[in-house]
Amino acid sequence: DTAVSQTPKYLVTQMGNDKSIKCEQNLGHDTMYWYKQDSKKFLKIMFSYNNKELIINETVPNRFSPKSPDKAHLNLHINSLELGDSAVYFCASSPRGTGEQFFGPGTRLTVL
Amino acid sequence: SQQGEEDPQALSIQEGENATMNCSYKTSINNLQWYRQNSGRGLVHLILIRSNEREKHSGRLRVTLDTSKKSSSLLITASRAADTASYFCATAMDSSYKLIFGSGTRLLVRP
Numbered sequence: 001d002t003a004v005s006q007t008p009k010y011l012v013t014q015m016g017n018d019k020s021i022k023c024e025q026n027l028g029h030d031t032m033y034w035y036k037q038d039s040k041k042f043l044k045i046m047f048s049y050n051n052k053e054l055i056i057n058e059t060v061p062n063r064f065s066p067k068s069p070d071k072a073h074l075n076l077h078i079n080s081l082e083l084g085d086s087a088v089y090f091c092a093s094s095p096r097g098t099g100e101q102f103f104g105p106g107t108r109l110t111v112l
Numbered sequence: 113s114q115q116g117e118e119d120p121q122a123l124s125i126q127e128g129e130n131a132t133m134n135c136s137y138k139t140s141i142n143n144l145q146w147y148r149q150n151s152g153r154g155l156v157h158l159i160l161i162r163s164n165e166r167e168k169h170s171g172r173l174r175v176t177l178d179t180s181k182k183s184s185s186l187l188i189t190a191s192r193a194a195d196t197a198s199y200f201c202a203t204a205m206d207s208s209y210k211l212i213f214g215s216g217t218r219l220l221v222r223p
Binding site: 102 | 145147149152153154155156157160198200209210211212213215216
């Protein structure tokens with residue numbers, strides 16, 4: 001019954017590997033987001049989808065590719081992982097464009 | 113570049129005291145939101161104030177917005193140990209879906 005869920009919660013991997021993080025929301029929201037929070041707690045938007053359509057694509061390396069199979073799911077695939085990709089990645093959703101956002105618990109990615 | 117800067121970066125108070133956090137931003141906004149993040153958790157929405165509003169209350173929270181100074185403040189009254197968390201302001205510009213987060217204030221409420 002968790003509103004926004006992410007899997008896995010922790011991800012430890014070697015440099016150069018490819019990994020995916022999954023996100024699902026059961027709130028019926030149209031818009032979903034991926035954020036990256038670095039070690040200094042700075043939170044930055046990466047991508048946003050509205051009804052499966054990409055609407056925000058910040059300056060993110062093209063090794064990061066979001067995929068939205070339906071409006072309840074937004075996955076993040078990362079190719080050729082680098083040390084600098086280590087961070088906590090948060091998924092979020094919102095019912096309206098400029099309204100409150102509901103965040104998942106985060107995925108802590110550690111690249112060794 | 114980052115839209116919001118928060119002040120102070122860290123705040124330590126005694127239970128029962130009030131806590132005030134400030135946020136400044138750079139461009140015109142549609143609304144400003146405050147979020148709380150407990151250690152190791154996701155962010156939780158606290159309150160949203162629109163650009164045409166000056167003050168808003170929610171329980172022990174009071175938010176003010178001064179668009180002429182491009183600043184907002186969050187006041188938590190009668191703080192509790194459970195209020196210990198990081199607090200972030202976030203701004204939404206015009207009708208954009210994008211939220212720009214501030215740098216956060218780490219609040220410690222000592223029992």
